[in-house]
Amino acid sequence: MPKTPSPLSQDADASGTEPKSEKARDRILAVAEEVIAEQGFAGTSLRTIAARADVPVALISYHFGSKLELYRSIFRLRVPTIVGQRQIGLEIARMESDLDRRLELVVRALIVPMLGLRNSGHFGAILAREITEPANVERGIFTEMFDPVARMILTAxxxxxPDWSKAEIHYAYNTMLGAMMFFMADTGRIARLSDGAADPDRNEEASQHLVAILVAGLRHRAR
Amino acid sequence: MPKTPSPLSQDADASGTEPKSEKARDRILAVAEEVIAEQGFAGTSLRTIAARADVPVALISYHFGSKLELYRSIFRLRVPTIVGQRQIGLEIARMESDLDRRLELVVRALIVPMLGLRNSGHFGAILAREITEPANVERGIFTEMFDPVARMILTAxxxxxPDWSKAEIHYAYNTMLGAMMFFMADTGRIARLSDGAADPDRNEEASQHLVAILVAGLRHRAR
DNA sequence: CCGCGTCTTGAACAGGTGTTCAATATTATT
DNA sequence: AATAATATTGAACACCTGTTCAAGACGCGG
Structure with a gap:
């Protein structure tokens, strides 16, 4: 077993301290993210990852224990950043006393950190697909890593x-979440159908349109 | 090769006319839909389907040729119904001369036929997942079966x-599509987080909330 | 009855799956 | 420099994958 097979091998930005041998582990993790984003979890074989990372297959099992643990490691690496950004966004929103303006800030806190993922790596696609897989319930990744911050957003x-019912809040939240995930997971269809007029890869533009529509949708009864 | 391996074995409600032997084929198709909705395309093995349908594996290859063709057969069976419902919804909408009211009808034409899928079978989950898989581009299912009606909705x-730009229209369309897919693919998380206050399984309720939010979102610049 | 086209079956195929193991190489510690 | 700890390697494991094939069962018009 490796020295640091356990959770906290990659908690922050601590780099350079770990032995050079971590290199292979990191390479595997990065390649895995890439390949799984392309082929999905079930559709990816460890040998594909091993080949692209230029390591023997056995090394993956050595560092991560199992395919599923490798998968979870990707989430352990990426999720905390997103969750942190959301929390800060929510804190900033809470400072705004005008509820109408605060609403927009809350929506931004939900959308912006995630849409930004499209420009930095392939994790967005993995996330968007994991949330639609029935098997995710067993894996427990979302329950464990996202439910807490989801409740924070719901509260915000x-x-x-204030005059919305619980049901309305939840339908609204999931409407936003779904729209966002869809843009994150898009594989080029949006750009193709629009001849490039709309494109999630231009994530600032996409965020602005998304937020504008969603905020307006949320105000439909507030006004 | 079977007598009717080709496209049009199941075009309408024609039943009873085909030989009794069609029974096994239909059973395979139904079970495949169920299993693939649960485990995904890559995650499903033909042997799982065969076992649950109580037929030998070879029979699947005989009737459908390949795993991918079995998958496509599911779409060939389900998609025309949905597309047809959408087209009628669009025709009805076109009869409404008040643009503001027509907008709501168009949104309904997009949302209602699909959210209804949750109550009849497992196809909704398959659809929602297929659209997020990068491999869908190669398979060409969406390009082939949905792009035409998508363009009709975009035009509508x-x-x-009329004063929206092409980009705005496309961002709006995909916002709606994404929200809808998310509700279709939901695996119980919505009900769990809301303690049952919101639940896509009550699809009339869900449709109404979704349409209300989205229509309001689309009016944000029209007003 | 036969013969014919359509289904059905079990066995086998060649290749791929995640994981394990003992042996070796590398690095860190004393 | 010697020793212990950690990484890396290639081979092998038992099992599962989609697909093919020849043999048989079924229903039906002659």
Whole structure:
């Protein structure tokens, strides 16, 4: 077993301290993210990853224990950053006393950190697909890593829209989440159908349009 | 090769006319839909399907030729119904001269036929997952079966929102599509997080909330 | 009855799957 | 420099993958 097979091998930006041998582990992780984003979890074989990372297959099992643990490691590496960004976004939103303006800030706190993923790596596609897989319930990744911050957003939404029912809040939240995931997971269809007029790869532009539509949608009863 | 391996073995509600032997074929198709919805295309093995349908594996290859063709057969069976419902919804919408009211009808034509899938079978989950898989580009299912009706909806939207740019129309369309797919693919997370206050399985309720939010979102510049 | 086209079956195929193991190489510690 | 700890390697494991094939079962018009 490796020296640091356990959770906290990659908690922050601590780099350079770990032995040079970590290099192979990191390479595997990066390649795995890439390949799984392309082929999905079930559709990816460890040998494909091993070949592209230029390591023997056995080394993957050595560092991560199992295919599923390798998968979870990707989430352990990426999720904390996103969650942190969201939390800060929510804190900033809470400082705004005008509820109407605060609403927009909350929506931004939900959308912006995630749409940004499209420009930095392939994790967005993995995330968007994992949330639609029934098997995700067993894996427990979302329950464990995202449910807490999801509840924070739901609370923040409720504060902005005090006269909305619980059901309305949840339908609204999932409408936003779904739209966002869809843009994150897009494989070029949007650009193709629009001849490039709309393109999630231009994520600032996409974020602005998304936020504008969603915020307006959320105000439909507040006004 | 079977008598009717080709496209048009199941075009309408014609039943009873084909030989009794069709029974096994239909059973395979139904079970495949179920299993693939649960485990995904790559995650499903033909032997799992065969076992649950109580037929030998070889029979699947005999009737459908290959795993991929079996998959496509599911779409060939289900998609025409949905597309047809959408087209009628669009025709009805076109009869409404008030653009503001027509907009709502167009959104309904997009949302309602699909959210209804949740109550009838497992196809919704398959659809929602297929659209997020990069491999779908090669398979060409969406390009072939959905792009045409997608363009019809885009045109209809543009007619309702004449002052919107092409980009805005496309961002709006995909926002709606994404939200819808998310509800279709939901695996219980929505109900769990909301303690049952929101639940895509109550699809009339869900449709109404979704349409309300999205229509309001689309009116944000029209007003 | 036969013969014919359509289904069905079990066995086998060649190749791919994740994981394990003992042996070796590398690095860190004393 | 010697020793212990950690990484890396290639081979092998048992099992599962989609597909093929020849042999048989079924229903039906002659």
């Amino acid at each position: 939404l409720h504060e902005c829209l | 939207l543009h007619e309702c929102l």
